[in-house]
Structures are given as C-alpha cells and as structure tokens.
Amino acid sequence: MSFEIHVSGHVKDVVDETLPGLVDSLVASGLTAGDPELWGPEATDEASRRLGWVNAVGVSRPLVPEIEALRAELAGRGITRIVLAGMGGSSLAPEVITATARLPLVILDSTAPSQVLAAIDGDSETGGLAETVLVVSSKSGSTVETDSARRAFEAAWRDLGIDPAEHIVVVTDPGSPLDVSAREAGYRVFNADPNVGGRYSALTAFGLVPSGLAGVDVGELLDEADATLLEVAIDDPRNPALVLAAAIAGTAGGAPRRDKLGLVTDGTHIEGLPDWIEQLIAESTGKNGTGILPVVLVPLSPEVDVQTPDDMQIVRLVDDAEHPRLLEKHPGEILVSGSLGAQFIVWEFATAIAGRMLGINPFDQPDVESAKEAARGLLNARPEVGAAAFSVDGIDVRVSDISLTASNTLAGVFDALWARLGPTGYVSIQAYVDRNEMPQLAGLREMIAADSRRPTTFGWGPRFLHSTGQYHKGGPAEGVFLQIIGPGEVDLEIPGRPFTFGQLIAAQAAGDAAVLMSHGRPVVTLTLTDAQADVLAIYEAAQ
Template structure:
C-alpha cells in the first residue's frame, strides 16, 4: 500500500464508531464523482467549482513532458537557479516536494525586504540573478506579495540588460489579470484548473511547474498519487481517508488541536503543508481543527493536553512495537503523492463532519482589507506602551503591558488563555537572518502550558490566518516585528516592501483585536541583539 495508517486508544474508538456511518453515507464516492451537495445547500455553490483536485492526477499528466522540456531548455542556457514567488498553496506544496527530493528551490513567500533582496541576488554557490529563473504563481493574479516580487525581479533583470520574458514563468488561472499581462509581455504561461482551490493544488500546475523546473521527477510524484486514488474513492471501512477523517474530526468532546510530528519520515516539511490545508479549510464559523507543528521532543508531548491529538509520520509501520510507546496516537506512513491525496480527501470529509464549507476562506480577506487601508492612509505608528532591552511593546489591551517587563507582558498574555486555548506566534521578520526565532515556539509552549503555533508573516496569513479569525475564539497572539535599515522599492507602487510588511502586521493585529483576540506586538529594534531578551523573557 502507498499509504498506511494505524490508530490505537481514543482515536481507534472514534474510527470504529464513526467510519461505518461515513462509508454508508457514500461520501468518498460522492467526492470522487464531484457531488457538490455533500456539504449542504450553503456550501453547494462554492463546492460546485472547487472539486477539480479529485481529477488532478489525470489532468496534470500532459504537463510533465512540457515542464521537463522547459527545464532542459533553461539548463542548456546555463539557468540553473530557480526562485518561486508565491503564497499559501502556491508555495507550500512546491516547498515540501523539492525539500523531500533534495532539490534546491528558493521560496519567496515573504515581503521582508531582506528576503526579497536575497532571492534576487542569490549567492556564490547557487548562482546569482544571471543564472536565475523566476516562477510567479498566483491563482487570482492579484496577490499583493507575489505581484510585488514579480515587479522587483522584472526591474532587477532589466538593470542587468536581461529581458524578463527570457527568465519568468507564470502559473495562474485562465483569464486572470496575471495571465493577460504575462502573455502581453511574452512570458511563458502555464494555466491551472480553475476548479481547484489553492490549498488543494499540490498536484496541479501550481505544485508541479516550480518543482519540475527545479529538477524533481514529477512523473513519479503523480504515480505515487495515482496508486492511492482507488483506496480513497471507495466507500469502505478500510478507506484511509475515512479513517483519518474520523480520527481527527470525530468525538464529543472533540480533540480540536492536531499535533503533527515528523519522526523518521523521509518526507521533509509535510506538516507545514497540512497546516494550511486543514486550518484554512476547517477554521470557520467558530469551529475547526488547529494543526500544531511539533518536534519529537516538544513540551506538548509531556503535558499531553486533553484536546490535542497527535499524528506521527514515520517511514514504516512494520515495527509495531512503536505503537506500545505511542498509545492513542495516529501513526502514518506513505509516499508524498499518497499523502497529498489522502489528506485532501480527509480534510474535505472532516468539513462535512464539522458542518462547514471546506473550500472557502471567508476571513482571509479582512487582513488584506486592513493592510490596504493602512497603505492608503499611512498613519503614524502607535507609540509603544514601553521600550525595554531594545524591544518596543504594544498590546491590544493596556492591562497586558501594566507590568513594564517583557516576562510580565507574556505572563499577562498567557493569563488570557482559556482552558482550551492556544498561543499563536507570528513572526514578521527576515527568517533568513533570524531562523533561530522559530525556536521560540518550544519555550512559549512550555511557559504558557498550552499548544502553540508558529508562523512566519505574512506567509501564515494565507494559511492559519483563516483559523485565527474564523475558528474558535480561544487564541492569544504574540506578534514579533523588526526594525531594519534595509528596504526595497516596489516598481509602480507607492509603497516599499518595508512599508508593506509593516502594514500587513499592523493590519492583522487590528483585525484580531476587532475579533476580541488578545494581541501583544513586540518590535525588535536591533533584531540580532533583541532576540536574546525575547528568549530570556519566554523562559
């Protein structure tokens, strides 16, 4: 089998009591047949044009030789460095595909000026802009982060006397503004199936074009997925998608936090892709499943919150003694292509179990609207409540900053946590310069005593951002921003990348506060030094 799942304890009980009903409802075969009525009348209009991912393997087959031929052409011209400008589903699937294959692909899914410059300039080992091909991926063709990156690269190419049409490949939906402008500019364009939502697009042109151009054997990836299609399409208690959906979305009370651990699996970064798929698909109408990406030694495994269900990815289920050490967990093994298929089916099935539409994202636009408003108005930054050790402190509620210390502010934020709450860390910084900041998650999880998520901004806005606003109102939010002298103009726009990322952070904080979510914003004025004070406070 290309996908194996084994559950014990509590999730096993859920599977035994829930899967027979799911099989009897014919939901698996219904999804395969494109039945848009499965999620109720309110969701039917959206679902009717969002089920194309079920046919993605067969639809995408003709792309393989076309992508491989284009790669060969680029390599023959000495173009061996590939950069992907995309957000959310346009970047997360190519990232896990290329990381798992060990193939280099630069992912630009940030508006941090330093990251933009690094993506443009390259390095001595991988090559510079002269050896670089840019893939621009956007379904709508109007994503501000992707459009801004495209504009910056175009200007940089022209500065070197290079025609951007020789170096830029576009992936978008047919008829989008991006397709129209790209064809007018002479760019190579791949159009994807418009009936596939971004987070379900791993096996469409959005996942395959950047990965294939970078050098991944995408034909093999489609073979892996195809080998699983029959398993997920049948209405049987053995269907792995039904088993997975029952284990993650069943129960009363339901374990609505999903801890994702890679523990020996050859697949690199899969939990980050699952995080977007599950959080954005289910986090709405006050309900949802919150994925929490964990390490094998994360604090949540010791504290074992009652509302946290662990999913552990391993290379093989042959060693059944593992189950004795991980009672009550969901153990999963499978190829990457199989993982894509099973998780997409299981997420759609979980949406039906939760009574929500798994294909819309009603709260994502609110942060975009707030960002646009701030870029138009350009208000003066809100003065900090206080500055300590180079860190400016702001909060949605003055009571959170009353202590006057960083540790006191964090303690006050944790005190706002309900018994079933979670902490969300949002890092709007240059993650190439501050990769150690991701380690803050472990300290905060231990200090707060609750499941903790970590997201690089603005990347997470296209992922867990939906859950944070539309899901249960149980989160508290720690936002980290930075001051930097580095900035990059965005050609044709009245704002810079520095102004854009600042507006995105401030806009999201404002929307969260409007939703009644407690927010603390810590701004590092000297990031490399101030991060030390932040780690000390979190301990």
C-alpha cells in the first residue's frame, strides 16, 4: 500500500487553486535535491543543516543488520523488555511504529517521579530491571528529561550489582557530548545523521533502533517509505505531498485559511499516528504568529460529530481513502490512507512545503528553548509557590488573572477562561501527571471541547513541550491554557543533580506557565493536593 489522498468540497477548491503554483515553483524536486534556499534567506543556514531526512531511507539501510544482530544478542542474554528514554519525535515515532506492529515498547518521555519509577521497576509480564535494556535517544545528550532518566537507571542497575554498560544503548549524533561520554562508559552507540532534526527523524536511527530492538521489521518500514519517494519527488499535480501541503496550508477564493487541523483515526491499521503528526506540524509551523494547530480527535469528538468549527479542516486517517462509502459519508474532509512508511515520508515532505507556503522556517523551534530556560531558572532559584486563589475538593486553583476566579468555583473559572476565547481561539489542556496512573484525564478533552465549543488540544507534560509547546508560544495568540499538576506525593532523586524528578516536573510546569503568561496567554493551573483529590470535580465543572 503506497499513499492515497482524496479531497472534496471546500478543501478541493483550496487544492485546485494552490496546487498549480506549487508544481510550477519546482518545490518538490527542489526539496528532494536538498535545496536549503526554498524557505528564504533567513532560513537558509538552518535548512542547510536540517535536510538529511530527505535521504534517510538510503542512509538508514546499513543500520538494519546492526539492529537485528543486537536484537538477537539481547534476546540471547534474556533481555525481554525495551525502555525508550527520549522526547519529541525521538519517542513519538517509535511509539507509533511499535504500536502499529503490536509490539511492546515502554516509552519514558516524562519526569513524573512515579512514571520513572514504574519504568525502572518493570512488571511480571515483560520483565524487571535485570531483563531491561534502556535506549537513550538524544541528539546531544543535553535534553534534561532523557539525561535524568539515564542517570536514574544507571543508579538502579548499580544498586543491583549490574553493569549499566550491559543494559544501555545510545542513539545520538556523532561527536556529540553524549556520543563521547557513552563510548567512554562502554555503552553500545548508534550514530544518527546529524543533519536531521528530531521531529523529522522517524526513518533515522532515532526511529529505527528502539523499534527494531522491540521486534519491528524496520527493513520493511524502509521499503514502505522507499516505495513513496519517487511520488513525492516529482513536480506533478499527482504528487501526494504537494496535494497534502496545499490542502493543509492553502486558501481559496480569498477565504481565511483554516488553521486548525483535526486529525481523526477511523479504522486504520496504524496506531497513534495523529500524535506523531501533531508534533511534526505544530513544532514546524507554530512561529512568527502563524502556523497550523493540529488537534487529535476521535470520530465522536464534538469537533467532528457535533459541529466542525469554520476554521478547522478535518483529516481522516483510514485504510482506503478512495472507498466509495467513505467518500460519500465524509464530504469536505481530507481522506488519507497508506502504509506507515509512506505516511512518514508524505507528512514530512508536506509539512516542510507547508512551512514554505506560510513563509516560516519549518526547521527551527525558537520558543521551545524559552520554556527550558524558565524551568532552569526556577530550579536554580527555587522560589516559594504562590498562594492559591482558592481551593476546592483537594484542588488548588491558581490563575494568571485574578478576575478569572471571581466565582470561587471551578465551573465559574472554566466559564471565565472560555470567555477569553475569540472566534478563532482554542483551548489547550496540559496534564503534568503520571499518565499511566491517571489516563482518565485524557477524557477531559472531549468534555472541555463540548463546554467551550472550540477546538481543544490535550498534552501530557512535559512531553508536549517538545511538540505543541512551540505552537502555543510562537503561533497565533489565540489559546487559553489549563494546566493540571499531579499531587507530587512520590519523588525520586536524580543522581548527580541538585534537584529531584518532582522538583524538575514542577519547575517545567511553572516555567511553561510563566512563559505563556509573558506572551499574554491566559493560564489556569489546577494542582491536585493529594492522591484523594477529587478529579471528578474537574469533570463536573467542565460539563
């Protein structure tokens, strides 16, 4: 299965008006050739160091036998459990790849202490720490979440008298600080192409090594991608990447661009692809006050099943984009189908082309660093947490603007926050909790979307900081923000660091809120004061 895309209604008008210009500008062949000038002079330097993903299929081929050999070696040593410590694209791509293959891979992209502890402890089904290998994925090794996880695992193995070098595999750029330190420590190292940014790294060592060690046939994944490369390389109106780019970033008839992109999975064999697409598009396009906001939905989400907002375009991921029943049932949507390898290729090409259409550099992420700096500042200063505006049902309420709490009720705070939404606004829910212990919080998205009547995103903190975090601060100033922070009853030391995981995740939440507020974004923070805090009260208030 290659890649199929079908458009109809308004979005077909957009494609028909936009596509000829993309074909005439030779953008597809230029991108395939690695032309760094496609995005203008200000982006040329960055683009010249970020286009390696265009050749990832060929560059990654030699990795396949190496990965397969290491997988066999680990199995021979009784390794039954693979844990991946990585953030952003380096964790989201392997999560999609392994979930689609129905193979277990523990994703550790959180600093919630209990989630880190669970990743270290393992379980009776997949194995404990002695049966675990940790894949540490980081371009430089400086990513605080990944570095902290590595330190915690190393200490846990040493406590058991186990040499960490027997249980750690590193994926990093050649010559990076992590590359040097890992080789000195005797860890197995896979080097990735340094000319690829994290969110475009699905078909590089960052996507393939953890997936292959988990049992995925990564050679087949590369074959799927390879089968699509010719289609996306040609300057032709049938090029699926050009059609997709036109559909998500174009306009027609002088109408405003639909800058919200609803991603719906409907019967496809691929698991979790919208989460990967979300980080790719949001971090690539959300800057200079513009962008495309991806919103991960289900078929019964209010934005799909009740009424789709005028500024939202629905993309439906299916197994047959040309099926007559689907064409009749979902007019005006973008219908997409294809193998996973083809999806990776087409979405990467389309996103880079969409960046060109929007006049921005799709390869930088200037506002991601601002939240990191704020978190570091808070870790260094350790300021006292300000008093809550009020508390109810074990939940402390803090706000960016005291007028939001005039009602002294959760429901009133929510109503006041939704009142700040403009006609093109959106709600962002950010849950800094252990997502394994509190998965029910994800259901809050549907309630708040119905209550606010606007597109609503949901992200687990701090992982979303490496994806949609860029859009929230660098994109249009349209969002209102709801933070939910866990009770912090469990904590864990980070060896060699003057702060704990609990202090780190608290600083990340507070730092992000501070940056959002400095950009004039309204923020409400709900802190669960203990494990018995009534999460149902949040649900009731959102109804």
